[in-house]
Amino acid sequence: MRLWHRLTGDMTTRGQVALAMFAALLLAAPAFIGSYPLSILILVVYFAYIGQAWNVMMGFAGQLSLGHALYLGLGGYTAAALAFHFGVSPWIGMIAGVLVAMLAGGIVGFLGFRFSLAGVYFALLTIAFAEFTRILFDHFKWVGGSAGLFLKVSGDPGLWHLRGGPVMFYYVILAMAALALVACRLMLTSRLGYHWLAIREDPEAAQASGVDVFRGKMIAVLISSGMAAVGGVWAAFYYKNLFPETAFAMGRSIEVILAPIIGGLGTLIGPFIGAAVLVSLGDVFTIAAEKIGEIFGVKTAGLKQIFYGLALLAIVAFRRDGVWPWLARKLGFVHSDPYLPPPAGKGR
Amino acid sequence: MSTGGATLNVRGLGKSFRGLRAVHDVGFDVPAGAIHALIGPNGAGKTTTFNMIAGVFPPSAGTVQLDGRTITGLRPDRVCDAGIGRTFQIVKPFPGLSVLDNVLIGALKREPDVSRARDRALTVLRELGLHDKRAMTASNLTLPDRKRLEVARALATQPRLLLLDEVMAGLRPTETDQMVAFLRELNARTGLTILLIEHVMRAVMALSQHIVVLNYGEKIAEGSPEAIARDQRVLDVYLGQDAH
Structure with missing residues (x-):
């Protein structure tokens, strides 16, 4: 019961019921939706998962990474190369991939945080590492260059061997996303989580309150890069091909950060909501652009991107803190005073 | 919070910023359980002195000892470990967090268990009259409440020496009196050592047993409030009569 309170402490009964219903719907979805909606749903959950990974660093600890493709790519490439050359199971390869990505994250973090690079300067460092890894892999013949x-x-x-149909991949990514959600909630309600929030809000005041700021940032980047690598492994085996130009692309790093920003930075449900909004908007606009093209008999290449960009602008302009915090309040899913004591009789 | 107070010894403390001498050869002692004040005009080096004690930057010269242990040049979080809590002159709440979470983060210093740390934070909030505002976001607090929050967060780390940097500035006289009464009661109850920088003389005179006066980065006088109030050098500095 105490664990349950820790997981759902700030949610109203209505919020908890909604969450349970949502979880049930996601679990049952493959049984009653077609293969196309399922492929969309897979993307939503995947983006929610990698968004959650990035959220640990930016949303919790306030460290902006614009190079998360580095960790996704390293995780994916490591596991894929081990499977390709030695027939190693992706689950074993995942461990190696996570370690490689954490090593890279540790190097980026150490350089950035030891030399007190903050904000955009740290972000530039993360981009630089992703970019030069991309170029490195272009010439890395062992993994195909x-x-x-x-x-x-x-x-x-x-x-x-992570070989199978979309339903299997769906349940794997869903399990990963659910685990990440629970793990993030547990971290956020722990001492470490509060230290992250303090670092995010004001590093100087955090330090004066006894927080080891360097250590907190390092743990954040290690966990975030490791989590991202797991997502990278999944993506590598889902798509079954890897190219440096896409695996480490700047665009991929941007894809990672959109869902948590749109959904609500630093929130746990935000990445899910953001991913759902983004993927479905993308789909709706693709169809809309096609229809417009048919009706007016014109080429509509790029129209989807324009719609998409405008929609993102509108969301960020009107819901600055993301969709989820506003939605959760509107729907009455969270307590206004989240500091109600745990239910009586549960002992401390 | 009943860990008692620590003795602070500051010896020959100096700091230069790119050749500009901000503090030079400042030394003083604060005995365990005492309340001392550091006063002086703007730019006298008071906050710089505080920042060196609290580890924000290392001194160019001199030593800082807490209960005989040298803490010179330690990082701020290590200084906090050693038992010094501080507030910032320009308040630094964790703006996006609730009042309770702000103080909880301080309490986690000595109480790693989150729910016990939360209980402790609530106790501190009650003492400072912020309990009703615990769910408010810190950025929505009024300035006096933010000052109180600074004190609450510092106290939650269970320091043995509390450094207060102008916590009365911007408070109304009744609020100043409340803060003075609180600090005096806290000091009497726990024996916590307090060193305060303050411009509000009403508070300085009411609280401190001993005053150190800085001007242009150097100590120009120290003594009891009565002695300081009569000291010609201090009067010159404050009334601007130093026409040489």
């Missing part, structure tokens, strides 16, 4: 790395489509199917 710029020609890419392709995973075998045939072979023993099954979860152990």
Whole structure:
């Protein structure tokens, strides 16, 4: 019960019921939706997961990374290369991938935080590392260089080799997202989580309150890069191909950060809401652009991107803190005073 | 909070910023359980002295000792570990967090268990009259409340020496009196050592047993409030009569 309170402490009963219903819907979804909606749903959950990973660094600890493709790419490439060359299971490869990504994150973090690079300067460092890793991999023949790395489509199917249909991939990413959600909630309600918030809000005051700011930032970047690498492994096996130009692309780093920003930076549900909004908007605009093209008999290439950009602008302009904090209040999912004591009789 | 007070010894403290001498050869002692004040005109080096004690930057010269242990040049979080709590002249709440979370972060210094730290934070908030505002976001507080929040957060770290940088500035006379009464009661109850920088003379005179006066980065006088109030050098500095 105490754990349950820690997980849902600031949610109203209505919020908890809504969350449970949502979880049930997501679990049951593959049974009653077609393959196209399922592919959309897979993307939503994937973006929610990697958004959650990035959120640990930016939303919790306030450190802006614009190079998370580095960790996704390293995780994906490590596991994929081990599977390709040695037939290693992606789950084993994932461990290696996570370690490689954490090493990279540790180097970026150490350089940035030891030399007190803050804000945009730290962000530039993260971009630089992702970019030069991209160029490095272009010439890294063992993993295919710029020609890419392709995973075998045939072979023993099954979860152990992450080889199978969309339903399997859906449940894997859903489990990862659910685990990440619970883990983030536990971290955020721990001493470490409060230290992160203090660092985010005011590093100088945090230090005066006894927070080891360097240590807190390092832990954030290590956890965030490790979590991102897990997402990268999943994506590598889902798409079954890897190219440096996409795996480490700047655009991929931007894709990572959109969902948590639109959904609500630093919130736990935000990345889910943001991913749902973004992916469905993208889809709606694709269809809309096609329809407009048919009706007026014109080419509409790029129209989708214009719609998409305008929609993002509108969301950020009108819901500066993201969609979720506003939505949660409107729907009465959170307590106005989140500091109600735990239910009586549960003992401390 | 009943850990008692610590003795502070400051010896020959100096700081130059790119050749500009901000503080030079400042030394004083604050005995355990005492309330001392550091006064002086703007730019006298009071906050710089505080920042050196609190570890914001290392001194160019001199030493700082807490209960005989040298803490010179330690990082601010290590200074906090050693038992010094501080407030900032320009208040630095964690703006996006609730009042309770602000103080909770301080309380986590000595109480790693979050729910126990929260209880402690609530106790501190009650003492400072901020309990009703615990769920408010810190950025929405009025200035007097933010000053109180600074004190609450510093106290929550359970210091043995409290450095207060102009916590009365901007308070109304009744609010100043409340803060003075609170600090005096706290000092009497826990034996916490307090060193305050203050411009509000009403508070300085009411609270401190001993006053150190800085001017242009140097100590020009120290003594009891009565002695300081009569000291010609201090009067010159404050009344601008130093026509040489």
